[in-house]
Amino acid sequence: MNDPAPSQDAFESALAARTAPLHTGSKSTRVLGVLALVLLVSLLAFALVITPPEVSQRDSFRLLYLHVPSAIVSLYVAFAITLVGSIIYLRKQSVFWDLLAGAAAEVGVLFLGITLVTGMLWGKPTWGVYWQWDPRLTSTAVSFVLYAGYLAVRKLDMDPVVRSRRAAVLGIVSFLNLIIVRYSVQWWRGLHQGQTFDVADTQMDGVMLFTALLGVITMHVVFAWLVIHRFRVAWLEHQADEAGLDVALRERRAEGANV
Amino acid sequence: MGWEYVIPGYLIAAVAIGGYTLQMLRRGRALSARVPEERRRFLAEKADKT
Amino acid sequence: MLRDARLVASKDLRVEATSRVLTTQVLPFALLVLILFGFGISPDQQVISGAGEGTERVAILEKVAPGLFWLAVLFSTLLAIGRSFAIESVDGNLDALRMAGLDPAGVFLGKMSAVLAELLVLELVVGLGCFALYGPPLAHPVLLVTTVLSATLGIAAAGTLYAALAAGLRVRDTLVPLLVLPVLAPVLLAATLATEAALFGPDGDGWPWALLLGAFAVLYTGAGILAFGTLVEES
Numbered sequence: 001m002n003d004p005a006p007s008q009d010a011f012e013s014a015l016a017a018r019t020a021p022l023h024t025g026s027k028s029t030r031v032l033g034v035l036a037l038v039l040l041v042s043l044l045a046f047a048l049v050i051t052p053p054e055v056s057q058r059d060s061f062r063l064l065y066l067h068v069p070s071a072i073v074s075l076y077v078a079f080a081i082t083l084v085g086s087i088i089y090l091r092k093q094s095v096f097w098d099l100l101a102g103a104a105a106e107v108g109v110l111f112l113g114i115t116l117v118t119g120m121l122w123g124k125p126t127w128g129v130y131w132q133w134d135p136r137l138t139s140t141a142v143s144f145v146l147y148a149g150y151l152a153v154r155k156l157d158m159d160p161v162v163r164s165r166r167a168a169v170l171g172i173v174s175f176l177n178l179i180i181v182r183y184s185v186q187w188w189r190g191l192h193q194g195q196t197f198d199v200a201d202t203q204m205d206g207v208m209l210f211t212a213l214l215g216v217i218t219m220h221v222v223f224a225w226l227v228i229h230r231f232r233v234a235w236l237e238h239q240a241d242e243a244g245l246d247v248a249l250r251e252r253r254a255e256g257a258n259v
Numbered sequence: 260m261g262w263e264y265v266i267p268g269y270l271i272a273a274v275a276i277g278g279y280t281l282q283m284l285r286r287g288r289a290l291s292a293r294v295p296e297e298r299r300r301f302l303a304e305k306a307d308k309t
Numbered sequence: 310m311l312r313d314a315r316l317v318a319s320k321d322l323r324v325e326a327t328s329r330v331l332t333t334q335v336l337p338f339a340l341l342v343l344i345l346f347g348f349g350i351s352p353d354q355q356v357i358s359g360a361g362e363g364t365e366r367v368a369i370l371e372k373v374a375p376g377l378f379w380l381a382v383l384f385s386t387l388l389a390i391g392r393s394f395a396i397e398s399v400d401g402n403l404d405a406l407r408m409a410g411l412d413p414a415g416v417f418l419g420k421m422s423a424v425l426a427e428l429l430v431l432e433l434v435v436g437l438g439c440f441a442l443y444g445p446p447l448a449h450p451v452l453l454v455t456t457v458l459s460a461t462l463g464i465a466a467a468g469t470l471y472a473a474l475a476a477g478l479r480v481r482d483t484l485v486p487l488l489v490l491p492v493l494a495p496v497l498l499a500a501t502l503a504t505e506a507a508l509f510g511p512d513g514d515g516w517p518w519a520l521l522l523g524a525f526a527v528l529y530t531g532a533g534i535l536a537f538g539t540l541v542e543e544s
Contacts, residue, residue, distance in 0.1 A: 024287030026300075048269070053260070060261030063268045070272075090539065096301060110279055114272045121268040125261045146491040152484060153474065162542075166474050169536045170488070173470070176528070177492050184495040184521060188502065226280065232300070233283055236290035239298045 024232040029225060036225045039218040046211040054208070060125040065211050067118040069219035070111040071140065077223065078108025079147065079175055086171030089164065095238060098164045101171050102154050103230035107223055109147045115140055135189040139182045146174050146181070160241060310415040317411070317419025322426060324396050331389060331427050339385040339435045343442055346370070346377045374443040375504035379460070379497050381435055386428060386464050386493070387486050390472040393424050398477055403541050413538030417469060421533060425465040432457055445508045452515045453507035459519055460500040462526035467492050470533040473540045496525060 025033075047065035054061035085101025088094060119137050120130045131137070154167050204212070291299055325331055350369055358367040370377075397403045406416055436457070439445070447453065471489045475481040499518040506515025 021299075022288055022291040024284060024291070044269070048265070058260040060264050062261075062265045066269065066272055110275060114275055117271050118268045121264040125264055142491050142494050145487070149484075149488040149491065152487060156478060156480065156484075158478060165539055165542070169539055170474060173492075173532055173536070176532070177495075180495050180525065180528075181491070184498055187521075188498050222276065226276075226283075229280075229283055229287065233287045233290065235301045236287060236294050236299065239294045240290055243294060243298075 024229045024236070029228050032221065032225045032228070036218070036221045039214070039221055043211070043214050043218045046207070046214055051208050051211050052205070054204075057126055060122055063118045063122040065215040066219075067115055067122060068212065069215040070118070071115040071136075072216060073219045073223045074108040074111035074115060075140075075143065075178070077220070078104045078111065078227075079143075079178060081227075082108065082147075082150070082171045083175040086168040089168045090172075095164075098168065099231055099234040099238060100227075102151075102167065103227050103234055105147055105150055105154075105171065106230055107226045109144065109151060110226075111219070111223065112140060112144045112147065116144060133189060135182075135186040138189070139185040142181045142185070143178050146177060150174050160238075310412045310418070313411045313415025314418035314422060317406070317416050318422040318426075321393065321396070321420060321423035325423075325427065328396075330392055331431070335385050335388045335392070336431055336434060338388065339381050339431055340438050342381040342384060343377065343435065343438050346381070347442060368443075370443045371445050374439050374445040375508060376497075376501045377443070378435060378439045378504065379500045382428065382432055382461075382464070383490070383493055383497060385431055385435070386424075386468050387489065389424055389427055389431070390468040390489070391482060391485060393420055393469065394472045394476050394481070403476060407541065413541060414534040416541075417473070417533045417537035418530075421465050421469040421530070424469055425461060428461050428465060429457075432461060447508055448510035449507045449512040449515070452512045452519065453504065456500060456503040456507055456515065456519045456522065459522040459526050460496055460503075463496050463522055463529055464493060466526060466529035466533050467496070470529060470536065470540075473533075473537055476541060496522065499525070 043065065047062050051062070051065075053059045081104035082101045085097040085104065088097040089101065116137070119140070123132055123134075123137070124130050150167065150170050153170055154163070156163055347370060350373065352368060352370050354369045355366045356369050356372055357364050358372065394403075397406075403416075407413065440447070468489055471492060472481075472485055474488060475484045478484065499521045503515040503518035503522065506512055506518070
């Protein structure tokens with residue numbers, strides 16, 4: 001394997017030029033990444049060690065420092081980005097917004113999964129069962145499947161432009177549906193019983209409030225870092241697809257010339 | 260009280276985010292090699308960015 | 310648009326009239342589901358219903374009949390919308406309709422109306438089956454009819470929209486249930502509660518849910534009219 005392939009030349013020139021590295025990092029994301037790590041470590045320290053246990057829920061309350069921020073990030077930030085990206089894509093056919101919509105949805109589903117798991121683990125000591133038909137938990141589960149469907153459409157093996165267009169329609173309708181699901185489930189459970197758990201009821205002192213805030217900030221920064229990297233991977237996928245298409249077209253033309 | 264639920268919760272979250280990140284970075288590296296360098300970054304198309 | 314809708318709807322219904330796929334396959338399937346529910350939830354199991362003086366023992370099947378009815382309808386819907394787009398995928402029919410200059414919004418309304426008509430017939434039979442097999446009372450027929458009409462309109466609209474999203478794909482049969490069922494989850498919820506009120510009373514509990522079903526139907530019909538063109542358009 002000593003003969004240098006042309007791709008290896010490109011490889012070396014890329015290293016020399018240092019304009020586009022062979023990974024998805026950059027100076028700014030490295031700063032963001034370090035910030036995210038520092039925040040994560042301090043969140044762990046505050047959530048697991050420094051804060052006192054909550055008066056009635058004791059230590060299981062610590063799960064909420066993770067549960068609530070990931071719910072906020074996925075439901076209010078990630079899927080809103082998907083909605084906006086989908087709308088702009090349908091108007092301007094901008095690849096950037098299409099890929100951003102997909103990246104945000106994927107990280108959003110990951111965070112929603114964490115929300116569900118931590119919610120259930122918190123429910124066991126609090127309610128005595130893993131699953132209570134609590135309005136928020138129930139609608140979160142439906143939303144999870146809703147956006148899993150969106151991701152499934154994005155992964156379909158089909159014409160990329162048609163796929164992006166269909167995904168954009170789905171990204172818009174899914175958000176509409178997210179709202180319908182949330183309110184109808186809330187209304188449904190509201191008739192049967194009151195809110196199972198009210199955040200305003202819990203006793204939170206200064207340190208606990210700070211930790212809650214720290215959790216929200218941390219998860220936003222982690223989310224931003226993940227989405228930027230996921231976007232860059234998606235961009236590379238897009239470029240690799242197009243490069244593949246170019247090669248196929250060139251071959252097709254060469255074939256045509258021979259006939 | 261409740262640590263038997265707190266620890267698994269944080270562990271699962273760490274594994275999920277960590278695993279997702281690793282897989283994503285690895286995929287980014289693999290794909291980078293397949294894409295010509297001037298097309299690797301979205302921003303590179305508009306302005307030269309280090 | 311409405312003329313195109315009528316054309317497409319009558320075409321789909323004529324296809325059904327000659328092929329009879331829904332009547333000979335989906336309808337028996339729906340009835341089978343009703344019987345299977347009976348096996349899954351033993352007919353002998355009872356719950357105590359009511360509070361205080363007026364408590365009585367009621368079979369669980371009778372109590373949950375509204376939910377079972379709508380579940381059977383939802384499963385049949387998956388088959389009906391699959392069929393609705395299967396007849397188009399042959400020979401690129403959807404393209405042909407577009408080439409023929411038909412308004413995409415009209416095509417959507419047409420396909421939706423055909424699914425709506427088919428589902429209403431199915432619901433009539435399944436509904437009668439529910440009364441026969443599970444034996445619930447019927448307290449408020451007007452509320453029941455309103456609920457069935459508005460829920461089915463929403464189901465047909467959302468079903469047609471999402472089936473169009475997966476149109477022409479090899480994985481359509483597995484993708485459509487994943488996409489449609491979470492969307493129809495609120496419909497199942499609202500329709501079940503409204504039907505419960507219609508069967509057992511009081512009807513005051515049911516009307517807000519029937520209203521919600523109506524809103525859902527309007528919303529998804531609107532979304533379908535707006536989005537259908539974008540969905541079926543090829544690159």
